[in-house]
Amino acid sequence: MIIQKTTQPRIHNFDPKNFTFGNDFIDHMLICEYENGKWGEPKIMPYGPLGFTPAMMGINYGQACFEGMKAYKDKNGDVFLFRPEKNFKRINKSAKRLAMPEISEEIFMEGLKALVDIDRDWVPYGEGTSLYLRPLIFATEEALKARIATKYMFAIVATPVKNYYSEPISVKIADYYSRSASGGVGSAKAAGNYAAAFYPTKLANEEGYEQIIWTDDNTHEYFEESGTMNVFVRINDTIYTPPVSEKILDGVTRDSFIQLAKHNNIEVKDEPISVKLVLEAHSKGELKEVWGVGTAVVTNVFKALGYKDKKYNLPDLKEEESFSLKLKKQLVGIQTNEAEDPFGWRIKVEKKY
Amino acid sequence: MIIQKTTQPRIHNFDPKNFTFGNDFIDHMLICEYENGKWGEPKIMPYGPLGFTPAMMGINYGQACFEGMKAYKDKNGDVFLFRPEKNFKRINKSAKRLAMPEISEEIFMEGLKALVDIDRDWVPYGEGTSLYLRPLIFATEEALKARIATKYMFAIVATPVKNYYSEPISVKIADYYSRSASGGVGSAKAAGNYAAAFYPTKLANEEGYEQIIWTDDNTHEYFEESGTMNVFVRINDTIYTPPVSEKILDGVTRDSFIQLAKHNNIEVKDEPISVKLVLEAHSKGELKEVWGVGTAVVTNVFKALGYKDKKYNLPDLKEEESFSLKLKKQLVGIQTNEAEDPFGWRIKVEKKY
Numbered sequence: 212m213i214i215q216k217t218t219q220p221r222i223h224n225f226d227p228k229n230f231t232f233g234n235d236f237i238d239h240m241l242i243c244e245y246e247n248g249k250w251g252e253p254k255i256m257p258y259g260p261l262g263f264t265p266a267m268m269g270i271n272y273g274q275a276c277f278e279g280m281k282a283y284k285d286k287n288g289d290v291f292l293f294r295p296e297k298n299f300k301r302i303n304k305s306a307k308r309l310a311m312p313e314i315s316e317e318i319f320m321e322g323l324k325a326l327v328d329i330d331r332d333w334v335p336y337g338e339g340t341s342l343y344l345r346p347l348i349f350a351t352e353e354a355l356k357a358r359i360a361t362k363y364m365f366a367i368v369a370t371p372v373k374n375y376y377s378e379p380i381s382v383k384i385a386d387y388y389s390r391s392a393s394g395g396v397g398s399a400k401a402a403g404n405y406a407a408a409f410y411p412t413k414l415a416n417e418e419g420y421e422q423i424i425w426t427d428d429n430t431h432e433y434f435e436e437s438g439t440m441n442v443f444v445r446i447n448d449t450i451y452t453p454p455v456s457e458k459i460l461d462g463v464t465r466d467s468f469i470q471l472a473k474h475n476n477i478e479v480k481d482e483p484i485s486v487k488l489v490l491e492a493h494s495k496g497e498l499k500e501v502w503g504v505g506t507a508v509v510t511n512v513f514k515a516l517g518y519k520d521k522k523y524n525l526p527d528l529k530e531e532e533s534f535s536l537k538l539k540k541q542l543v544g545i546q547t548n549e550a551e552d553p554f555g556w557r558i559k560v561e562k563k564y
Numbered sequence: 565m566i567i568q569k570t571t572q573p574r575i576h577n578f579d580p581k582n583f584t585f586g587n588d589f590i591d592h593m594l595i596c597e598y599e600n601g602k603w604g605e606p607k608i609m610p611y612g613p614l615g616f617t618p619a620m621m622g623i624n625y626g627q628a629c630f631e632g633m634k635a636y637k638d639k640n641g642d643v644f645l646f647r648p649e650k651n652f653k654r655i656n657k658s659a660k661r662l663a664m665p666e667i668s669e670e671i672f673m674e675g676l677k678a679l680v681d682i683d684r685d686w687v688p689y690g691e692g693t694s695l696y697l698r699p700l701i702f703a704t705e706e707a708l709k710a711r712i713a714t715k716y717m718f719a720i721v722a723t724p725v726k727n728y729y730s731e732p733i734s735v736k737i738a739d740y741y742s743r744s745a746s747g748g749v750g751s752a753k754a755a756g757n758y759a760a761a762f763y764p765t766k767l768a769n770e771e772g773y774e775q776i777i778w779t780d781d782n783t784h785e786y787f788e789e790s791g792t793m794n795v796f797v798r799i800n801d802t803i804y805t806p807p808v809s810e811k812i813l814d815g816v817t818r819d820s821f822i823q824l825a826k827h828n829n830i831e832v833k834d835e836p837i838s839v840k841l842v843l844e845a846h847s848k849g850e851l852k853e854v855w856g857v858g859t860a861v862v863t864n865v866f867k868a869l870g871y872k873d874k875k876y877n878l879p880d881l882k883e884e885e886s887f888s889l890k891l892k893k894q895l896v897g898i899q900t901n902e903a904e905d906p907f908g909w910r911i912k913v914e915k916k917y
Contacts, residue, residue, distance in 0.1 A: 262613030273755035402626030403756010
């Protein structure tokens, strides 16, 4: 690994008490180029622009996938990653579906740890704060032909983030637009999946909903995901979440919630959730909670579901009654080294560089 | 429009008798940036790299769409565009579906004509040659948040192309993978649609098929597109092509083929084509031709269809018996100013710069 440290660090201008989400980048980034059938030597270098023309294939034909993960700082100043091996496996699953070269575990893991180590001062400490890490692979070859590219870049960029307390939101159950096709790329973190969701989400916003619960494109009868998150439903004291599939992302937070729920002796059913089931439970007063989970905000609690011009309000549970908030608290405790980690999820980033 | 001509033209090193498809870029490119809710002044400048970081939103969240179109040179050295207003309208349709800002007709059309005019020496003359033009819009903002970007670039890059005579190909009818969802972005020229098709196409290649005929993701019973082209089927003397929809691209070559067929008094049915209809016609000896149409290669004639482990060979028609080759010849004649243009499709690029 080549390490070229910046001579003009910006860390001193960064105020960890006062910053906005996703716009401040840490001093360094990792890049690694793929050419002639193999990955080259990874390089940590100052964050900044690289030279790409508008003929770059990644931007023309969408061969681009990414991961979202975080590093956390504890009260002693130690820095931790959370289940990074899940992100490593998933970026390669995404890459394969988009006919892109897979990255080696060594480049991904050692690159990730070195970058976080070198820029450890950028990892904020304090409730709801973390360093958001964005590994991505994209086609860099310049050619105007719709075919598999021969040149790629693996990169990791990162930005400090702060999750302000997020108010419960209203979500609309999709009855026309869809985010993924059967036999499509829904389970990949493919760049194109996100852009495809923006316009329907904008329309939902105009109707007063913050997000969409995506349903299957064929019948719109089954829940798939919620916004860019996996979705959970609690009916009485049982939690339901749609099984992962080629259409549904195998979320790290989703899997962690399932394991934590079981650890708490909460029944979890990993099975299709129909709109009908949810609305019937609502009418019987058995629908307790619906929420989304994902790396970026951990949990989005829903206060209302919209479906075909009707709005269904959800109970306003107290924190101690809520499964979503209980599980979120436990998860964040593990991530930030404030609680025991019976699962072995937390990985300390050693000081090396 | 700002025009900054290159001081180091590469045109003298370009051999129009000997080049490969899509890798040589003309001396100039057009760029135009969108910020603070409006498009800036377009600029023609030397083709080359611009500065983008791996946090560029277009590469992370797939807000990127493009057009494919061509400029042709006639024997007098005059240069022509073909139905550019169709590409202008479609790029804005794609942009809208991806929640991107639409480009003005003035920037698109005047920019296109100025670029082709300035680099008119790059338009090759001779059978099957043309200058392939690639207008595209992509998100340039640097931010790690899955939301609609606030900064974009409209660009036009171009490469001389030569269509070598293409042998008839074998295509596989999709029975598992899909390119678009109901309520999805299939009718947009969205970057992500192309990457999603590469892996299934690679699998088809491994089975001995050059391309895929995409079918609906729900039942796989209806034809949608073929590779990156629209698909046509001839049963006896009637031509069928699937109607454009939110899943099927409104192709310029598709529309031109339909109009030309009608002009030739050939019956055209713009209606769903079932796999069953096609295979039944084949068994009765009524399936005469199946072919794809698109800007890049105009026509791909199919010699065999694969469906669920069976291969169905298509008749090897003589050129004078073939509707696809007849219509292709007429279309290319209009495009290259070797034939009358009763439709008003051809637009001459005037010398101005």
